[in-house]
């Protein structure tokens with residue numbers, strides 16, 4: 001083919017050639033693998049196997065099946081055993097090869113998991129074709145990625161269960177100067193059945209999304225020349241799922257523990273004003289410094305400024321100058337007094353001010369920004385907000401996507417595992 005084409009055009013089309021050569025190498029590889037995967041029938045004295053029912057399964061015949069490997073489709077032929085008592089069949093070779101109940105080799109499944117956590121399944125299957133010359137359906141990428149995500153999620157559930165029942169073992173290691181926990185929630189679009197009976201954000205309208213709770217843990221050892229906190233590079237790990245605050249609290253607790261919660265000199269919980277965040281902080285992370293994200297708090301003031309002075313931007317800015325300074329300086333008592341003194345002749349406005357006064361009063365201790373800054377702590381929850389975009393938004397909130405809760409949770413488990421740099425450990429552990 002190569003020489004024919006050069007003869008016809010007078011030049012080499014390298015791309016066509018490299019693709020053709022790869023394809024030929026795959027075919028040769030698949031032929032070699034198929035040879036390797038012809039298991040002999042067992043010797044006469046090894047024709048019985050214990051069955052899970054307690055009886056004995058006996059060898060019946062050699063059976064073959066197709067398996068897609070990283071060099072293409074191969075045929076595996078291996079002994080089949082059947083239990084005459086419970087009629088359960090088994091292929092011991094499939095267990096050894098890690099191809100039990102699947103038509104994909106471990107190498108291909110790892111690829112499917114890698115693309116499936118990163119991009120939509122249809123795009124993942126195009127990547128598999130281009131990058132690995134493997135023909136797959138989007139459904140196959142989805143099934144494998146979800147199956148692996150489910151296994152990761154199941155291991156995490158076990159860990160959480162153990163953590164709830166027993167004291168967690170102390171994690172040895174260097175002391176951690178400052179350990180941060182941040183939490184946030186973000187909506188993921190779901191199929192109709194997942195929102196039955198759930199109220200949407202707009203009154204009377206059904207919900208179209210379910211909230212993923214995302215948490216992250218990271219560390220800080222130093223600050224810059226201006227005294228601003230610096231995050232330790234690559235120190236962030238994430239956990240996330242669509243679940244109740246109670247379940248999520250346990251999940252984040254286990255993650256914090258893994259990251260050295262017990263040997264952290266200083267512990268900080270950062271979040272917006274959402275009540276569930278502070279409830280979890282009290283319950284699972286007592287003794288941590290609690291900080292309300294400064295930028296959320298400023299947004300609350302902006303909301304008020306716009307209500308007080310609709311369409312009067314100069315007035316809004318002037319009002320903000322005064323009130324934002326009070327906030328930034330942690331003078332919450334003065335801020336609350338100033339808000340209470342505002343003109344509240346309109347009932348709607350009075351209501352809005354009452355709500356905001358409540359927000360600042362409730363969170364006053366979490367807004368001691370000058371004190372936090374003196375300790376060179378972060379006062380913004382930018383890490384978790386970026387996480388909501390990169391970990392969840394980029395993968396789960398693309399247009400036209402509708403998730404089941406189960407599907408979203410398995411892909412999130414898989415995705416967090418990749419983000420946290422733990423996929424290799426998981427994959428090795430399951431082989432062992």
Ligand SMILES: [Zn+2]
Nearest residue numbers: 051053083086
């Ligand atoms: Zn049996």
